[in-house]
Amino acid sequence: MTRVYNFSAGPAALPEPVLRQAAEEMLDWQGSGMSVMEMSHRGREFMSIHAEAMHLLRELLAVPPDYKVLFMQGGAIAENAIVPMNLLRGFTGADYIDTGEWSKRSIEEAGKYCTVNVAASSRDSGYTSIPPRESWKLDPNAAYVHICANETIGGVEYHFTPDVGDVPLVADVSSNILSRPLDVSKYGLIYGGAQKNIGPAGLTIVIVREDLLGRSLPITPSAFDYGQQAAADSMLNTPPTYAIYIAGLVFKWIQAQGGLAAMEAHNRAKAALLYDYLDSQDFYSAPVDKDCRSLMNVPFRLRDATLDGAFLEGAQARGLVQLKGHRVVGGMRASIYNAMPLEGVQALVAYMREFAARHG
Numbered sequence: 001m002t003r004v005y006n007f008s009a010g011p012a013a014l015p016e017p018v019l020r021q022a023a024e025e026m027l028d029w030q031g032s033g034m035s036v037m038e039m040s041h042r043g044r045e046f047m048s049i050h051a052e053a054m055h056l057l058r059e060l061l062a063v064p065p066d067y068k069v070l071f072m073q074g075g076a077i078a079e080n081a082i083v084p085m086n087l088l089r090g091f092t093g094a095d096y097i098d099t100g101e102w103s104k105r106s107i108e109e110a111g112k113y114c115t116v117n118v119a120a121s122s123r124d125s126g127y128t129s130i131p132p133r134e135s136w137k138l139d140p141n142a143a144y145v146h147i148c149a150n151e152t153i154g155g156v157e158y159h160f161t162p163d164v165g166d167v168p169l170v171a172d173v174s175s176n177i178l179s180r181p182l183d184v185s186k187y188g189l190i191y192g193g194a195q196k197n198i199g200p201a202g203l204t205i206v207i208v209r210e211d212l213l214g215r216s217l218p219i220t221p222s223a224f225d226y227g228q229q230a231a232a233d234s235m236l237n238t239p240p241t242y243a244i245y246i247a248g249l250v251f252k253w254i255q256a257q258g259g260l261a262a263m264e265a266h267n268r269a270k271a272a273l274l275y276d277y278l279d280s281q282d283f284y285s286a287p288v289d290k291d292c293r294s295l296m297n298v299p300f301r302l303r304d305a306t307l308d309g310a311f312l313e314g315a316q317a318r319g320l321v322q323l324k325g326h327r328v329v330g331g332m333r334a335s336i337y338n339a340m341p342l343e344g345v346q347a348l349v350a351y352m353r354e355f356a357a358r359h360g
C-alpha cells in the first residue's frame with residue numbers, strides 16, 4: 001500500500017493513526033459486535049462516543065461554559081442560510097465582510113433572509129488582502145457581523161480577531177478550526193464543515209453563545225434551529241454518527257500531539273517552509289498579502305502558466321496530489337491542514353525546486 005501526500009482543500013487528508021484505528025474497529029467497535037455505522041444513535045455505545053467527542057472538542061477549544069456546541073448537518077453552505085434564520089428575529093439586517101469566494105457565497109445566501117450590508121470588501125484588490133478594521137462601515141443595528149476566518153480558495157486568513165463591539169461576531173471557520181488556539185469568547189457564533197480539518201464530510205460544528213439561542217425566525221426548520229438542537233443535545237434528528245466517531249478520534253489525536261498550541265507550531269513550520277521558498281525565487285509567485293496569508297491553504301502560480309499541466313503531472317508521479325488551484329483562481333493550491341506532515345511539505349518544496357531548475 002502506498003499513501004500519497006494529499007494536498008486537497010477538502011475533503012482532505014486525515015491522520016493515518018485515526019484511519020488505522022477506524023479500520024481496526026470497523027466490524028466490532030470495542031466488543032459491541034457492531035460497526036459504529038450500525039449503532040442506534042440513542043444506544044448506550046453511540047451516546048458515549050457522542051459525549052466523548054463533545055467533551056474533547058470543548059476541551060481542545062477551551063469553550064466557555066455559556067456556549068453550546070452543536071453537531072449538525074448541511075455543511076457551511078447550509079449554515080449560510082441557517083445562521084441568518086437563527087439570529088434575525090427582531091432585526092432587519094446583518095453586516096458581512098467580503099474577503100473572497102466563501103464570503104461571497106455567504107452574502108448571496110443571507111440576502112434571501114435579510115438586508116445585507118457589505119461593510120468592507122477586498123474585491124478591488126483581487127481578494128488578496130483583508131480590509132483593515134478601521135475601514136469597516138458597520139451598522140450598529142445589525143443582527144451580527146459575519147466574517148470568513150479563512151478563505152479556503154483565495155488563501156486569505158485573519159490573523160487578528162476583529163473587535164465589533166456589542167454586535168455578535170459570527171465566523172465561518174470551516175478551513176481553519178483546530179489549526180491553532182481560538183478565543184471562542186470573542187465570538188457570538190462560529191461554524192464549519194468537518195471535512196477540511198476535522199473528519200469526514202457530513203458533520204457540521206456550531207459553537208454558539210447561549211444568549212443568542214431563541215432568536216430564530218418562525219420559518220426555521222426544527223432540525224436547523226440552534227435552540228431546539230441545543231435542548232435536544234444535537235439529537236433532534238439522527239446525527240451523522242460515523243462522522244462524529246471519526247471526529248472524536250481526530251480530537252483525541254490532536255490532544256495526543258499536544259493540543260492546539262502544538263498544532264499551531266506544526267502548522268506555522270509547514271507554512272513557513274512553503275512561503276519562504278515562494279518568496280525566495282521568481283519562477284513561482286504567491287499572490288496573497290504577507291499579513292493575511294493562510295496557514296492552511298497556500299495558493300501559488302507558475303510564472304509561465306503553460307507549464308501548469310506538466311507541473312501537476314510531475315507532482316502526481318511523485319505522489320503529491322490534488323495541487324490544482326480552484327477554477328476561479330487558477331494556478332496551484334497546496335492545502336496543508338493539521339494532518340499534513342512536515343515531510344509532505346518538504347517533498348513538495350523539493351519537487352518545486354527541481355521543476356523550476358528544469359524549466360526556469
Ligand SMILES: *Cc1c(COP(=O)(O)O)cnc(C)c1O
Pocket residue numbers: 010074075076077078102148150151152172173174175193196
Ligand atoms: C469548504 C468551505 C465551505 C463549503 O462547505 P460545504 O461543506 O460544502 O457546505 C464554506 N466555507 C468555507 C470557508 C469552506 O472552506
